[in-house]
Amino acid sequence: MSSPPANGIRSQIAAYVIDQIRSGAWMPGDRLPSESQFMATLGASRMTVHHALRELTAQGWLVRRKGSGTYVAPAQTYASHYGHRDIRQEVESSDAAYSARVVAQESKAAGEDMARVFGCEAGTPLFHAVVVHCADGRPVELEERYVNPQVLPEFPALDLTQRTLFSCLMLSHPSREGVETIGVMLCNAAEQALLECDGATPAMEIIRCSWTGDAIVTHARLVRIGAMAYLSGDIGRR
Amino acid sequence: MSSPPANGIRSQIAAYVIDQIRSGAWMPGDRLPSESQFMATLGASRMTVHHALRELTAQGWLVRRKGSGTYVAPAQTYASHYGHRDIRQEVESSDAAYSARVVAQESKAAGEDMARVFGCEAGTPLFHAVVVHCADGRPVELEERYVNPQVLPEFPALDLTQRTLFSCLMLSHPSREGVETIGVMLCNAAEQALLECDGATPAMEIIRCSWTGDAIVTHARLVRIGAMAYLSGDIGRR
């Protein structure tokens, strides 16, 4: 998409850099080789390298600092177009005390739906967590998440009351793509019990699936109620 | 934001082009002067012009076609990060028949809230519309919108059953910025009557305010129910 022709030295350099970032070889904040190093390695002139890197900077892949070097840009829109990121940060930014209750944290065989999502066979073990996030002790979000075991092998040892799965995945796989669906719903009995609400409480349902390159990283279903059941952000990139 | 330094010929060219687009002097699809013309007009070398235009292309402002010319890019993210655009198109894309009921289409004095939004004094006349959008005759979205009279003077004559205000505003002011808030809610009595639903139906509330340059274009409150009460889209720009 980014470079359909893919011919030309400049496009090749750009494609190479993007590949390195997509694969995770170069992480946000990492320093890239200098223009001179690229020049020597690839046999292209400095200006050609310069233009390639400059274009990637304009597209948001890189950050360049005069006198210092070229760096992989921090992942910004990793969670959503809207400002919601780590639920813990969201809760705490509203001057409420964050707490979490871990309902489940286990290895679970993929059902047919998750097998489709993760592109594996039904029965393949996936990591599975159910966490209730609370603000000042009151439940505000129910998180049910499946995680690819290969991308987060330390999953079983994580203390999910202290650190959200979201933040753990952000550290290990900061830049990834995904799809997100937002809807409204009413809670069923199980959800009512966990969120301590009744069946008339309107809730926001966020289903998010993200991946890096070709590996599905995680699939999450978030049910938000009360003050957390809204999203806000800028629209239009101009 | 785009060019804080603003010094340098290249930045000046870029700033000039962006200004022309922002102000509406150059509309999406319009053809820009050629590199040679810029060169002659601004006294810069062709490569300098070339790099400036190329950068704006990478940032999504322009589209360039070899052998043809440089054009203002079509506005893409004008409505939301998610795919929802014209409600009529959304309804029809789900193979349903679109219809609309115009509840109000008038000039209305700004209350204190809208005066704050539009940056005018309370009492200033604004265009005001309330429209119920239906899919196969069943209400799916309630739209209450205020429009700046200066940006859409033909408002009173519009047939809102045939053409949505959204599409009208898109034609006259295609590229604009804005803020959007999405939440969940339950309908009050008036909304229940218009949407033909009960008070237990969960609804999605979308409040959107957009502007061009420094003039507020429109403020809309959309209440969606049923199949329209969800949004879906890609996340992550990488």
Added chain:
DNA sequence: GCAGATAATCTGTATATACAGGTTAAAAGC
């Protein structure tokens, strides 16, 4: 009048040079 060949126009790419200016690490001085 219409179709095809031709020329003009315009962007794409690669490369070269020259200098400006910020950053960083090494070297010199105390």
Added chain:
DNA sequence: GCTTTTAACCTGTATATACAGATTATCTGC
């Protein structure tokens, strides 16, 4: 050992040339 100066390094900018390739309008010939 610590501070200060210096030099090396790196990106930013502007400009020039040369050629490739696509598009569009013009001109020619039938």
